[in-house]
Amino acid sequence: MPNSWSSSRLDLHIALDTAGGRRAGLESALRTAIRQGRLPTGTLLPSTRGLAQELGLSRGTVSAAYGQLVEEGYLTTRPGSGTKVADAAQRAQAPAGPAPAPATPRHDLRPGRPDVSAFPTRAWLASTRRVLTHARPEVFGSGDPQGRIELRVALADYLGRTRGVITDPDRIVITSGYYQGLGLLSGVLATSGIRTAAVEDPGHNVFRDVVRRAGLNTVALPVDAHGARVEALTQRTGAVFLTPSHQYPTGVPLHPGRRRTLCAWARSTGGLIVEDDYDGEYRYDRQPVGALQGMAPDHVVYCGTASKTLGPALRLAWMVLPSPLVRPVTRARQQADLYTETLGQLVLADLITTHAYDRHIRAARLRYRRRRELLLDRLTARPGLTAHGVPAGLHTLVTLPADGPGEDRLLARCARHGVALRGLTELHHDPADRPQGLLIGFAAPSERAYPAALDALFTALAADGRGSAGRRPTG
Template sequence: MAETHGTGLDLHLDVTRGPGVGRALAAALRDAVRSGRLAAGTRLPGTRTLAADLGIARGTAVEAYSCLIAEGWLTGTTGAATRVAELPAGLPPTSPEPRSPRDALQGVVQGGAPHATSLAPVPGRPSIDLRPGRPDLSSFPRTRWASAVRRALASAPDSAWDYGDPAGQPRLRAAVAAYTARTRGVRADADSVVITAGFAHALAVLGRALHGTGVRRVAAEDPGLARHRDLLRAAGLHVAPLRVDDAGADPDDLADGVGAALLTPAHQHPRGVVLAPRRRAAFLDLARRRHLYLVEDDYDGEFRYDRQPVGAMQAHAPDRVVYAGSASKALAPGMRLGWLAVPPALREPVLRAVAELGAEPPAVDQLAFADLLERGDYDRHIRQARLAYRRRRADLAARLPHPLGGVPAGLHTLVPVESAEEERRLTDTARHAGLVLHGLHTAGYWHEPSDAHPAALVVGYATPPPHTWRSALDTLTNLLAPTTP
């Protein structure tokens, strides 16, 4: 039994010195957090102070803290204080000590179904998140962003804090036009750019604007994100499936009466393929001849690892293609910053829809992001992230017995499995082991559910913070080793 006092915090821990003291210390801290004795945000003693108070080696304290940070009970980075993490509401006062995800999987990987209790989810147990569509949030450039905010606050005119133009801050619109022209070949100027609160907001705005121009049917890739279909339906549009194969979306599948099509040509989500050149040309020809709009969702166009990214379709038909981008994959989805390059005929309907929905990003965020773009800090951050994600994809490719699906790009890859039933079994087994995975069937990518559709796991390898990547990789490859076709 020992108490620590080095930080002014009386920390009572039931720890017996001797063999296994490190495990006992981790268990005592875990129990203190779980029981509520240590509230979220509580600052813990430094490892040197804790070790001195308990009469143990500092390395033992470091190991205990590191273990609990990896499990999600504590938070901390080098040079910063260690604090109690925010945990889900409703945790029971006691629960079994968490097993590692790797241990939880061994019964499945090495000998059939494990004992029923070994697969029971541990309430509140932190998970390894491998869902697609998320960057490594720990890599957010906090220092650069804080500096950009300070400069924006210091230099912005008083008029910047008034009710703004629904198209967005002029400075950011100009910066986005210059950035997308330089990096993606987009043909746009500040007047054609509309700033949105992320891509979901952009799609809701576009759906409303298209409906206002008389469009009633739109096509969306199949498989594709169910959330995007929901947003289009909420705008009063009927969504028709657009078949995707190894060459991307098929223009021959574009039904009559469709007034717009939502595409991910540079890196199809979720299959990861690139729209073939002849199909790009065919979509553009159909858009001109049938007077329909193409919505180009360039959600991760900056992240191509084997070559330069494919340029934007919008450059070939800026009067028929709406180009959409966001900071969600490069910075963080919580930024809620996106942009549209809008054809002239759609500009007024889009601005009217923005005003009606009333969800414009805050002026200070727009000005700070413009600062990042203008100074090149956004480019520098993307280069760093691109290198890290390329290495992770290479790690994953080296560990799996079969090639990854799609081109080397983006923040996710497709891992085919034998059947929808096997996909559901794998995602369920992974969930019990603390690994969050999406599949084509389990995450609702197919327009019409059917076990006849191909099955695959959609693995977001960018999401785990660096200190958990190896553990995530070990757990995933142990899960998949005997099951990938």
Template sequence: MPDNALRELLLPAIDAAGRPGKAAESALRDAIRSGRLPAHTRLPSSRDLAAQLGLARGTVMAFYAQLVAEGYLFAERGSGTRVAPLADTSETPAAPPPSAPSWRYDLKPGLPALGAFPRAEWLAAERDALNSLPDNGLGYPDPAGLHELRVELASYLGRVRALPTTPDDVVITSGAAEALSLLSTVLHQRGARRIAVEDPSHLGQADLLASHGLEPVGVPVDEDGIDIGQLTDPGCGSVLVTAAHQFPLGMALHPSRRRALLSWAERTGGLVIEDDYDAEHRYDRPALGAIRALDPARVAYLGSVSKVLIPALRIGWLVLPPDLREAVVRTKHWHDLGCAPLPQAALARMLRSGGYDRHLRRTRRLYRQRRDALLDALATALPGWRPVGIAAGLHVVVRLPDGTDDTEVHRALAARGIHAPALSGYAHSAAGRPFPGLVLGYAASSPDRLRAAVAEMAEVTGR
């Protein structure tokens, strides 16, 4: 923007106010809200604007920082401070648009702190991997995955998840999504047409299963996890569970339910698919061993690095019963000839060197701080909203007062650029709506951003 344009915009408000810093902050906020400052407009540096307005540089830095925290501005190294895109508030949309919008506050669950990814350590591991791989390691890979990564993962899962595993049990995949796709394909080839899923649960997974010819059948969840007594559909020969940290409600599967689940599998010849999506992230409870450790012949286990490192790496794994492994590897071969060896080799080095564990310890502390900031903000600004499932994971469910329409709350927040998914949006049936709620991810947002989001949520809902 022209050097003096922002000065002309802000000076009238400053001249008329007793607190020029607050007046400038308010005027700048109003200009962004009204559209007079379009999205991505570059603002002057704090030094330049301070000189133009006759203010202390610290004052300008303070209100820039406040507007960044509120989502009106964003700052990027080398690009200066710019106006952030805001959601259209002219009308309340029926639902968020299908393409990824630019949310002012994105509290969707499932994302780790992308900025915490150990870039230098990963680059060093990739350089070492590239230097160490023999020439024949640069050809088409083993579709089951790089052997050295399968060795390290078997060791890691045994140590961290109490899961006795050999490298031959493991198949490397392009994320957990491909792991579930490969397994679904094999099950469909063997005649499966329906699969039991927790209700509520991840609807993206349900859509993935349906796209591979498996109809998801919801089984209700209560405070002890999935109710196996209601798994009565004889056409369901497999069941997908998030036993360590149910998604989205957050409870761990009770020991009696674990036994009931394995008894069902033994009695029916069924398969348990254990999605261990974020079991490493726990704060107020001890680690729980994986179900597969109790019955490796009837449990397929899947995981990925998406919640510990970043989703962009697209590295996941399946630990399979012997009667499924060959078919899954064959399907993987025809699907993409195997995952790229170089990222696999880099991950193997991070596991072997302890870098993966060190990163996990760092982020566990970080996420606990962010969780606590969110809980404190909710307790202060929205005391009638009760957090549920807070002991582990990267998100919390907030129980809204009885009688609240969580879809309407979601829509009202979306209209202000706040992405806070409704709990009812994860239900497969009426039984999957235990109470009105919101599912709030906190791992990808700083404490200041979380506090600012909650303050605005209180303003929107009038609480």
């Protein structure tokens, strides 16, 4: 039967099965707790008298159980120090656990990852203090499936001011990250009768899989130097998923003419445009490209996230929806996990309204611009590697010469040097016979670690590389 004991050092719930005897049951319960790691090395157990009283056993039964576990090496006892979980015993007796998680790469140059070491801790703490100081009791109760009104009001103002988004708070839904939002939206579209969705090729394969799992068939929408070739969309296409401000992974923006063509397609067919503005805040050498949503707010779902500006651990993202989609998406949000964590929403709202969020992004923009320039300077001097994309975002796409080492070989070589990158091939709808390349992120390492990461990267790339002179970005 379940029992608990407590002492000044320990509260523990155990399942005490006395079918085979009280002593044997206690020994088994303690042994299992130690093996499972619920009683870590060095844990001080209750006295025999105290445990006997808690469990309704005789003190002699507890003493005998302790003695047996000392003999087996699970426990250790010293006069005046009590009984503790033994170190050597736990190491020897612990069962094989799950396989260890993959080691963190020494140099993380994967795309789409911000420098989390630059998280605005002081500003976040200041906002947290203000939120908690003035919070009403209901803040700590159940949340709104659509998201806290404070954050939706702050986002409506911020997105209109910085990204040209046309919305009001009632059309915004807060989600636990873009991944969840994309899944919810795709599921709603699938149940509404949409069968086919166009996705960029190349594009983010993980998000493509989310759309497919929701029940939508995906068709490839090729990407060239002017972005997605939207003229290929037909009336049979119910939705199109795009990264129009900074295409992932090529880095090119959707050409103004194609933007107009896309909006005309949506108006004439009733098709839906899903705009992923995943790193729209990071433009370095020219004026930002506004959100597509501002051109056709009744036909575009605008998706944004705090993952690239603050950090993915916050699990905060938002969708600006055409009015008919607000209710079904909110209902799907509620069915998924009720609502997004509340305090983080309130803190982010405070960051935005006090403009601490703007200040943080401006500082990050300057930092990432410097890093991008350092990367491009090194690429220019490297034979055979050509960088692509406008001066924006958190990564650079590098295509490879036909006469040089292939993508797989370079990725493996970088891995041996402790450098994590991503290849281009897997991002295509059909990876066979597609252009090869490397996606090099320049944001994830800390300021101190970034130079060493570049050194390791170009040491790995230099080995037996061949080709023509490197070139600056072409897009």
